[in-house]
Amino acid sequence: MKKPFKWDDYSDQPALLQDKAYKKSMRKKERVSLLYTLFSSFILLPLGLLMMPFVKRKEISSTEFFSLGVDWQRETQTTQLLLEELEVQSILVRFKLWEMDRLDELKKFILQNSDKKIILKILQDREHVEDLQLLKNDLHVIFTTLGTSVTFYEIGSTINRAKWGFFSVREYLHFYQVAYDLKKNEFQNIQLLGSGVIDFEFYFTVHTLFNFCKCKYDGVAALLYVDRRGAPENMQLGFTLTDKIALLSTLVWLSPKTKQALHVTETNWPLSNTAPYAPTSEYECVSEKVYADYMLRYYLLAFASQQVDSVSWHQLIAAGYGLVDNREGIKKREAFFTYKFMFATLKNAQFLRMDIKRSYYIFQVLVDDRLLQIHWSFKETTLKNQDFFDVYSKSGKKIEDEILTIGSSPVYIFITKEVGQQVNASERI
Incomplete structure (x- = not known):
């Protein structure tokens, strides 16, 4: 079975896996890796907690800190006009490995935005996870085509959700190793971000940062959502957003696998009354006003940590969670103007x-x-x-x-x- 998930164009993510027997068999196959994830976290998460007070803050560039996720395939001309209005200098774009035939279109978009720092999030499917030669061939084409016009290549995403195609960190590390070997042998000038764990599930992060893989990261990517807890200041297991950032930064600092760079490459809140476009249930959704408040406070708290190199809001245009609603024409939400004023005011702070x-x-x-x-x-x-x-x-x-x-x-x-x-x-x- 090459493609165990189906892409949901409404919420821009894979649909839930329906084949429970398939999921169970795959997890059983990966039980050694899953056990390592569990036991390594028992040792290293407490160590991270003990070392948190000793991690020094960095001096974060405010210009590069405020990044914005952009769907280059959606409302392309409008997207470019909105980017010019916002004047953002860092963006994140996603590319699906199963759409290699659209690489030239992506290149055109990237060249249009050559004045910006760009993170390219490369999204996997099960076929590329299973067929590493296919992965190598396609990554070689991507690196050759785009080269250093991309500031960072984020290799893989949301690795701790089976619907995204990975059933263990072992599978992800083998996947990442292909990209790292290409960098080491042929593309020394490109930079790779890795890990790609979503939510406060740092036991998976531990495994990606402490392992026997002969690979390294140029920085760590995290999809640090806190939407299920409401406000960004709210606690989860005794951790606020600030605490989660501090622990994650400490794990990055302790790891021999990565440079000391941390990028939040995805976060947002879903919006009320936008089903089926909202990526979660209505229970987690918030009003447009609250969404704008939470977004701004998330950025301020993350910037105040002085431990996060960039935060990429997900994203510019999206009916269920974006700064702009495109269901009936183009509607700039309150969050659009909040983001615009935030960046204009704080870009040199x-x-x-x-x-x-x-x-x-x-x-x-x-x-x-x-x-x-x-x-x-x-x-x-x-x-x-x-x-x-x-x-x-x-x-x-x-x-x-x-x-x-x-x-x-x-x-x-x-x-x-x-x-x-x-x-x-x-x-x-």
């Missing part, structure tokens, strides 16, 4: 600190030598709008109210340069 007190968050950066604080709170509260404040909503609208309401939607507060060093805008009334 220098991070200073993040303060959190009683569920009140203050993200602080320098922007063109001006102090910028971004405030949000779980409990709605108020703040006096001082004469030396210059205040904007999350989408860039000027706020001149005498009393500011601070709640779940982050508020941008620029502070006059002369007093920026002396005042803390966190004093609430």
